[in-house]
Amino acid sequence: MKLSTYTITRVVKEKGGKYVSIEVGTDKYCTINNARITGDFFAFPPEVIDEIEKYLKGRRVTRSLIETIMSLINSAVLLGVSREKFQSLLINVLEEVSKACKVNAEN
């Protein structure tokens, strides 16, 4: 097994010009060790973004993790990016990084 880690960053520009950047990295065991969500959108309460980042760290991508993250996002109000867009972006990045990590582990 290779000892590298995996990071995927996806940056999306919304029609209004706002952007969202989601960076997720895993260690060699596919455990998330880096999660960074930035951009010029607004979240109320603002702590929800910190909570999502903290919740992700130290966990593997599973259905239950995704469900928890989705409920955290559902509890917030987002301005500058739609909730659906934000959710699908985050899920895509999580699934992609998890898949890339697993493929490499199998090799």
Next chain:
Amino acid sequence: MQSKCRELGVLAFDLDGVLVKHPSSWRYLHEKFGSIRIIQERNDSEMFREGVITYSEWMERDLKALLQVRNNKLTREEIVEAFKECELEDHVDELVHYVKSLGIIVAIVSGGIDILANMVAERLGIELVFANKLLFNEQGYLIPRGIEVVNPLRKDTVLKKISKITSVPLSKFMFVGDSDWDSSAFKVVGYPVLYLRESEVTLTGISNIYVVRNMYELKEVINKLCSI
């Protein structure tokens, strides 16, 4: 002049899509001279990414397409004339002037064409320019062979070269690029910056990248780093 900014010694720009609005100087020429359909029918960029063809071969294929529609007659002057209409990014001249006033070395590292890179460099007062060279015969006509100076997937090697020339460590480099073609550069510099022009960009293996959408935002990032 020594940099007044302790954190930043060199600011290297991608050319296409950053210093100029058009995303590709190669594509720009194909659009201008009518060879765009030929290259659209191929999949050269994917073939290059997958290692099926080398970058020199890709350049050669592009140049042959240009010459095909021009009956092998395309001069440097015609190319210069075409590039004169290539628009600079808004406020880039102010930004470069400002950065130079801080004593930061400015460079262009582009997988694009040297003629455009040199025109932009001259206009903005940038001395370090690395881009791929077109070649012309004794009669002044373009030939279907170029000199590979910057492999777009290996911009890191050029940045390492600049680091050697300037004696500035890569940790004090900022690289501003607009796509995943710049990944190798983003990975080696202390301060990678994504110039967000496309609606979506995905990068792999890069952490803590700054995102800006215009030259004002880039100036803000520089000011923050330099504590101005």
